[in-house]
Amino acid sequence: MVAALPWLSGSDPALTVLRARSAEREPDAEALRAVREELHLPPDPVSGVLAWLGGALRGDLGLSWVTGLPVGPTVAQAAGVSGGLALAASSVALTGAVLVLLPGLRRSVATGEPVGGRGAAVGASLAALPDFLLASVLLTVVAVRWGLLPTSGWAGPPNAVLPALALGLPAAGLLSRVLAGALDAALAEGWVRAWRAAGLGRGVLLLALLRRGVAVALPQVLLLFTGLLGSSVAVESVFAVPGLGATVLAAVLAQDLPLVQGCVGVLVLAGSALGAAGVLAHRLLVGPALTGSGLTPAAPAEPAGRAARWLPGALAAVLLLVVAAGLLRDPDTMALAERLRPPSWAHPAGTDALGRDVLARFGHGALLSVGAGLVVTAVSLAAGLAAGLAGRRARAGVADVLNALPPVLVGILVAAVAGPGLVGAAAAVMLVAWVPLAVHARTLAAEVRASGFYLAAVAGGAGHGWMLRRHLLPSVLPAVARHALVRLPHVTLALAGLSFLGLGAPHGSPEWGAMLAESIAYAERAPWTVALPAAGLAVLGVAASLVRVQRR
Structure with a gap:
């Protein structure tokens, strides 16, 4: 696929180069031929793929x-x-x-x-x-x-x-x-x-x-x-x-x-x-x-004290109250005379560079940021568990390769095919967000398969489906689910980064990450413009990480 990248868009690479260099120049046959000769472009995809692979094996990656x-x-x-x-x-x-x-x-x-x-x-x-x-x-x-x-x-x-x-x-x-x-x-x-x-x-x-x-x-x-x-x-x-x-x-x-x-x-x-x-x-x-039945995974004990049980709910309740207060206010009204005003009774969280109410934008942005993040996280958890539990042995595979591709690059490639938008950005983040969860599930599953109780069940004639339902999934799911919850703010930030590049939510959206990206230039002069969305992500992360996923 890497070798075929110049032809995946369906257009002639010479035409792509010509348009990138000069949008006004007419793409006639002579101009295209000159570009091919200058950059040694192959005439067709098959020869191009073979030429790139052969050159890569020799350390020659072509010409820019x-x-x-x-x-x-x-x-x-x-x-x-x-x-x-x-x-x-x-x-x-x-x-x-x-x-x-x-x-x-x-x-x-x-x-x-x-x-x-x-x-x-x-x-x-x-x-x-x-x-x-x-x-x-x-x-x-x-x-x-x-x-x-x-x-x-x-x-x-x-x-x-x-x-x-x-x-x-x-x-x-x-x-x-x-x-x-x-x-x-x-x-x-x-x-x-x-x-x-x-x-x-x-x-x-x-x-x-x-x-x-x-x-x-x-x-x-x-x-x-x-x-x-x-x-x-x-x-x-x-x-x-x-x-x-x-x-x-x-x-x-x-x-x-x-x-x-x-x-x-x-x-x-x-x-x-x-x-x-x-x-x-x-x-x-x-x-x-x-490999010698030396592991006996057991259900980890729950933390003592009531705080471990009520703190996630309390943090979530505080976050919901602030979001609800923001939803009652107008997020789009601009007042340039009120730009970068500190918190006051009229604007409890201050105003941004365009005079818009920060609390209102925070509340309305939660619907985009947290909603999209939850959907991406849930799908990534399901995909990660499926991939991590599929193999009989832990080995490097597709997950390790995809993890090396940055979400920004994947987002650009998805946008080139489907066009910019929040759905495309969510799909791009989803394509890489399941990878750490799959590797975590793969590592834990390898230890469960080496345990005495698992090998005893296999020796007793238990089938693969029964072992998956009764031993693998109950042993692996709690830790991987907690991992997925901790990554929820990370997923939200990845979506925000794509929105900042114009590949996700539209410009001016109240999405939390987009709010941060828009306000970075004013962080020293008006720290309140970044304080609320940053605090929202922190509270979201703490509440998500403290949720206890019980082992069945």
């Missing part, structure tokens, strides 16, 4: 349709930049997730209680941070106002600090929730009780539990690394980082398809290689237990 220069060096340079940034951001994410959970884990080792609690709320708040908003704040405060780090470019390690924080902190929230679910499940396994009864020290048990939890989370870390290679478009744009995401986005917008082919080819290879590395790392960390 815009500059006429070889694509290979440009892709290699961009991939090196994005690889360094993704590595730094993944390190921030893993370190942050462990730091968030470490206090709760120390308490759990001593008491046997679940890891959740305050760590869950902190992780959910981090996961709900918009990376482009965090990047803008870090740029304004740390780089410009304090002058501590560079503002742009990619000249050395100092340039990676702020982009890595902007990408890694939200990812740390997601990883902390995945790691918390894995640790809670591990605490309920029989070996933990046996080790505690044998009098082993807390330090030994703590390290063993961390290894057990990281075995489940490490495939997610590698998945995250692959995704960051191409999905950091907004952060790379804020800090002017010449990475792979920014390169492929610019190439798509300029219709430079050979450059798109090179970038997507690198992302596909990275997705395949790192997906396989995640499966191998999981097997190595778990060890013989994965």
Whole structure:
């Protein structure tokens, strides 16, 4: 498909180049022939696909349709930049997730209680941070106002600090929730009780539990690394980082398809290689237990206290009250004399750059943001479970490849076929949102299949359908469903990012992410323009992450 990309639109690549260079020039036969000769364009799709594949095997990715220069060096340079940034951001994410959970884990080792609690709320708040908003704040405060780090470019390690924080902190929230679910499940396994009864020290048990939890989370870390290679478009744009995401986005917008082919080819290879590395790392960390009936997954205990039961409902109720208050106000009335006014009795959340009421736009935007996000999340959960439970063994596959493709790129491709709109943006996000859930389900299913009770049921003659209903799905669904709920704000932000590019909700829509994108330029002067939608995403993330999905 990558090799056939220039012909998937159904038009002649030479005609595409000619229109991109000069819309006024008549596309006559002589002009088309000159373009073909200049860029060595094949005459038909079959020869074009074979020529590109043959060149790719030799390291020749063709010539740029815009500059006429070889694509290979440009892709290699961009991939090196994005690889360094993704590595730094993944390190921030893993370190942050462990730091968030470490206090709760120390308490759990001593008491046997679940890891959740305050760590869950902190992780959910981090996961709900918009990376482009965090990047803008870090740029304004740390780089410009304090002058501590560079503002742009990619000249050395100092340039990676702020982009890595902007990408890694939200990812740390997601990883902390995945790691918390894995640790809670591990605490309920029989070996933990046996080790505690044998009098082993807390330090030994703590390290063993961390290894057990990281075995489940490490495939997610590698998945995250692959995704960051191409999905950091907004952060790379804020800090002017010449990475792979920014390169492929610019190439798509300029219709430079050979450059798109090179970038997507690198992302596909990275997705395949790192997906396989995640499966191998999981097997190595778990060890013989994965094949020798050494695992006995048990239902993790629920967190003690009433707060764990009523807090999600209370947060949801507060969010609904604020949304209801906004729905009673007019979101479209502009009053330029009232632009960027701070909160007052007339405008409880202030006004935006066009004098529109922020509270009203927040309330009406919830119908678009949360509604579309819930639909995409529900469909992604179903698809992720189906894909993760389908295989008999964990192996790298389509999910790992698709994870390497950024939602922005998928959204542009979908918009090119179906046209811009919120439905097309939701379809584009859905095409990649199921991937982390599928990998998580695949990892957990591999452990369930290695457990003694599963192998005993198989030896007793249980069929595949019965095992799926009675053992696999009940064991995997709670953790993956919690993972899906934590990703709800992330899905909402992905939809907002596409709307910001003009591929989702129309311009001027009160969608939360679009509100953030429109108000970033005024965040320092009028912070209330971004405070309410950012707080809404944070509350949504915390409430979603604290919902307990019971194992049947």
